[in-house]
Amino acid sequence: MPDLRRYLPVLEWGRTYDRSALSNDTIAAVIVTIMLIPQSLAYALLAGLPPEAGIYASIAPIILYAIFGTSRALAVGPVAVVSLLTASAIGQVAEQGTAGYAVAALTLAFLSGGFLLLLGVLRLGFLANFLSHPVIAGFITASGILIATSQLKHILGISAHGHTLPEMVTSLLASLNEVNLITMLIGVLAVMFLFWVRKGLKPFLKRLGASPMVADIATKAGPVGAVVVTTLAVWGFGLDASGVKIVGEVPQSLPPLTMPGLSGELVQALLVPAILISVIGFVESVSVAQTLAAKKRQRIDPNQELIGLGAANIGAAFTGGYPVTGGFSRSVVNFDAGAETPAAGAYTAVGLAIAAVALTPLVYYLPKATLAATIIVAVLSLIDLSILKKTWGYARADFIAVVATILLTLGLGVEVGVASGVIVSILLHLHKTSRPHVAEVGRVPGSEHFRNIHRHKVETDPSLVTLRVDESLYFVNARFLEELIQKRVTEGCEIRNVVLMFSAVNDVDFSALESLEAVNQRLSDMGVGLHLSEVKGPVMDRLKRAHLINDLNGQVFLSQYDAWLALNQLRSERPGNTAAE
The missing domain is CATH 3.30.750.24 (STAS domain)
Structure with a gap:
């Protein structure tokens, strides 16, 4: 039994599960579900997939992680950086909006999950250490800039393309004559509102006499408010007829049973991107899990985390999703809301399943500009340019690594950025140890x-x-x-x-x-x-x-x-x- 509990942590925490844990996990699940509905739709948009793919990728993966993962608070699902990497990878092998694009996303999740499982079984979690923190910080900062820039086309209501910053900026400038003023108004107001929700809503509600819990829940549900108001505005005034792009029809169903494409050509094209996505996703996930576990004097097993994330990604591959990992924002919300066990994630999956069946017709008139605003506000917190000053003052070699990673990611794309980050990390290590003190x-x-x-x-x-x-x-x-x-x-x-x-x-x-x-x-x-x-x-x-x-x-x-x-x-x-x- 001890060996079985090692690979199935649910058997460990499940033995002591009680009514108090059930109550706390349920409350946390309700709060996280409210936050995840617009976020999942938005990240699917970022990945170039239909909006329902974001919800599907947040159901089975969460349940599988709850069974195999070791973190009590980590919330698994689509995240901004992995969504961007997904769009970059499958955009090379299929055209967005086609059936081949969706199949490529499933294949990418399957390959990523298989690679993570292999690392976990072989207990090779230490390999993620080859990515130094400065390089990771540089990559995430550059990714945040790319993500925010990529969403400006939805804010402005124009058609633009590109996977690098120069390509995106050039395409945006060339399409400025196509700007839809109504779409831009919706997008700008949504961005302003979401920034205010993040910084000012909680103090405002407290001044009005609201309890800390009510103020906190309202802040977490801020994106839902933006979704409701803008959706009603588009529906009520028929703004879709004026060129405002909307989500449209979303299938009203549970995640379907899907099959990834396993043709040799497709696997060969996606294998390296899948490995890069796995490494980045694992590093991001395990750092969040360790931070939250330390606050409650708990511990996680990085190698078992590989198995949990691998199972989650394979689950996404067979249920209409795309690559997933542990997200920072949703995990922090889950933790702050009082989640005690991974069961909170399973309850969140149930809430999202209900939303997929009952609530999807309500987002038909949801403007894509609102989803883009949600993404922009979320990813701007990823941009940390202070890392440049910190590394410059502490170690010039780390500063060079950060700058190189940021410039390569912005100039050549996220895949090159990740690969260069790994190479720069290894070269830094070799440089430092080649001349030992x-x-x-x-x-x-x-x-x-x-x-x-x-x-x-x-x-x-x-x-x-x-x-x-x-x-x-x-x-x-x-x-x-x-x-x-x-x-x-x-x-x-x-x-x-x-x-x-x-x-x-x-x-x-x-x-x-x-x-x-x-x-x-x-x-x-x-x-x-x-x-x-x-x-x-x-x-x-x-x-x-x-x-x-x-x-x-x-x-x-x-x-x-x-x-x-x-x-x-x-x-x-x-x-x-x-x-x-």
Whole structure:
């Protein structure tokens, strides 16, 4: 049973489910459902799919995640960035509005789900760490700009296209003569209203004497208010006849049973985008889940999260949806509304299913400009240009990574942006570790501690050099250490012993081993002893298996202080040489 609970977390939290949890989860589900109805329709529009696809993608996936996921508050469904990635990917293989476009979306969800499941079963969640936070922040910021720009055509009531910022801006400028003034009025007023709802409605209601809960629910339901008012306006004044584009007929049904297309050509075209969507979706989802779990001193299992998200995406593929992941805004609303278990998500799915059956006729006259306004207001919170200032002041390499990711995403598209983000992250890691921090250390007077000679007043011995290696040694940085030792030894003709302090070395790969063997031989030929100190057990085991320890021309010391006592040629009672700070 413990092994089964590991893969089916529902068996764990389901055993302790009680009436209090049911009440809290139900309240949270009602609030999240109200928020998700317009949001799901809007994100389907962003993905280039029929509006019902957004609702379908929010039903089965939520239920499947509730069974397999480990977060108590994560709400799974369509999100802005993944919707944009979906539109970019399937727009390359099918024309929007065709049956092939919808099938491609199903296939993308299926491939994404399969990839996530594979990573989860193989417990490879750590691979997502190859995307550094600055790169993710840069990509999400650029995506927010692209998403907001892509929705301006709906706000203005014009036809425009493009997947990059230059293409979008050029297309928008070329179509300005087609602007529909009524549509623009609806879109601008909706944007203004939604911004006010987000920032000013809650304080306004509190001043009127509303309770915090009522004010909070009203704020969350703000987009619904915009949907209702603009829909009634279009219906009442017949604005669709004046060129205002509306949602139109939405099927009044539960999610249908669908089949993704698995032709070799389609799979080949969508495989790489599916992997990129999976990685971005997982990183976004797990970061949200971990943040919310920490607030209640809970924990999540990243590898099981992969399985939960994989199951959710496969569910979307067979129920008329498209790729999904854990969304920040809906998850925070779910958490703040008091959700205690993943059952809140299942109840949300029930609410959305009811909406799909009973409420879809009510959105027939819903203007697309309102949905675009919903998207714009939601994604502008993703844009964080302060990351540029933060990284510039902290680490120029991270700043370059952020700028490169933003510019490549805006200029070449989201897929190139994601791929370049991964590559930049890996290159940054290789760059940082290719020149590991190696400090020459000396003894702090009157103690057994050793510190950097350039930062502290320490005792040194001209015949003894101790180098503290602050990084694991592998093929990228092995040559650097080898050359550093060679340079230091040739500079000091009095040197008789070199000690490598390995307290921070967690691993030594074969390339690094060969470098250490070369250093040992070279120093031996020069009459200089090579010694090791504070070597960790696993590292020592590997060095012994490779016979380096047996061939070492020096000794291995348990501590650096032992090495100092054994190799220091100065009298212990006489002050040693002191390096200035």
